[in-house]
Amino acid sequence: MQNLTIVMYHYVRPLAGSRYPELKALELDNFRGQLAYIDKHHTVIDMEQLIAALGPEAVPLPDNPLLLTFDDGYMDHIDHVLPLLSSRGWQGSFFPPACSVIDRRVLDVNKLHFVLASVADPDILVRYVFDAMDEARELHGLEPNEAMFARIAHDSRYDDPGTTFVKRALQRELPEAFRKSLVDALFSRHVSSDEQDFAAELYMGESELTRLLDAGMFIGSHGCQHYWLNSLERQAQIEEIDDSLAFLERLGVSRKEWVMCYPYGGYDESLLGILRSRGCALGLTTEVKVANLDQCDPLTLPRLDTNDLPMSASTPRRQPHITV
Ligand SMILES: [Zn+2]
Structure with a gap:
């Protein structure tokens, strides 16, 4: 073999x-x-x-x-x-x-990596996503926050449940335009407001x-x-x-x-x-x-x-x- x-x-x-x-x-x-x-x-x-x-x-x-x-x-x-x-x-x-x-352009997945690296407590990001979901629930027909958390925040090789939730919600679970807007907002708030410049470095x-x-x-x-x-x-x-x-x-x-x-x-x-x-x-x-x-x-x-x-x-x- x-x-x-x-x-x-x-x-x-x-x-x-x-x-x-x-x-x-x-x-x-x-x-x-x-x-x-x-x-x-x-x-x-x-x-x-x-x-x-x-x-x-x-x-x-x-x-x-x-x-x-x-x-x-x-x-x-x-x-x-x-x-x-x-x-x-x-x-x-x-x-x-x-x-x-x-x-x-900085890929969303990379924006998220640097957001996670810049915010020490993942619960801050979980709460941010929960608040945004509350506001957009009716518009996008979203499931309750705790239900989504229970469904996706497990079985990760490397991450704690909060980080797993944030990654999966913002990479796959939420509707594309909505999750992109959340990632962009988090990236410019916590990492960089100059995406081109950041991309050239990355x-x-x-x-x-x-x-x-x-x-x-x-x-x-x-x-x-x-x-x-x-x-x-x-x-x-x-x-x-x-x-x-x-x-x-x-x-x-x-x-x-x-x-x-x-x-x-x-x-x-x-x-x-x-x-x-x-x-x-x-x-x-x-x-x-x-x-x-x-x-x-x-x-x-x-x-x-x-x-x-x-x-x-x-x-x-x-x-x-x-x-x-
Ligand atoms: Zn890749």
Whole structure:
């Protein structure tokens, strides 16, 4: 059985002493430690090797292969990740949503991360959402506050119930225009009133992405607007994919062997059909597992989160999760 560990990263930065020390990010020193652990127990592979392994030629991979993936196109990736990977001669695969690069807008999900990092007590945000729901209940036909809280504020791997409620209410549950207006208000109140400026600090632009490519890194699609793609109608799915492919092409990424990374891990059969029709080689989900390459569907590969792996080379090797 050929196993493959794919690790998923988001923010990677020196948190201590930074402007947002409470941001749910991977501390840079822990990233260094994790790379040392990986160096000891795995062989880091390139995306091109994985495509060849899962293609018709089935080119074998080295023992204990591991692929490094970085979602959302943060400046963290060029400032902190690229130098560390380059010094080891390793490739990382990067998945920026096209709109944050092109339009210099801050994604709602990122606005929320920085709101949560800026407000120490999540109950303040829960109360803010409750008050807004009270005002808009009739207009949008909203359920009672406590009922929604009980329904959505549980089963999170990392967050307390209040934070889970705020995230889910403002990312998915409330009607789109309403929740966007709440996120915008919270962001300008607690984080920044200059979204363009903030976006320029947060996300890589085209020149940074070109530098990644020049350094031998891989760049794939993470959609355009960072939607839950399984929540869209087919035509909107097609537009998201085609817009992101046009963006990749402009960067100079080959369309022959392109890779999809589903925002929030969201996909459905309709989307997989669209990807197949456009020659997508691989798809990365957020299902938390080590992949078994003998049995997996190349378009729905599972990944581990960085928190599933040790952060130090001195930690004994452990098998984090069962394989699919
Ligand atoms: Zn993402």
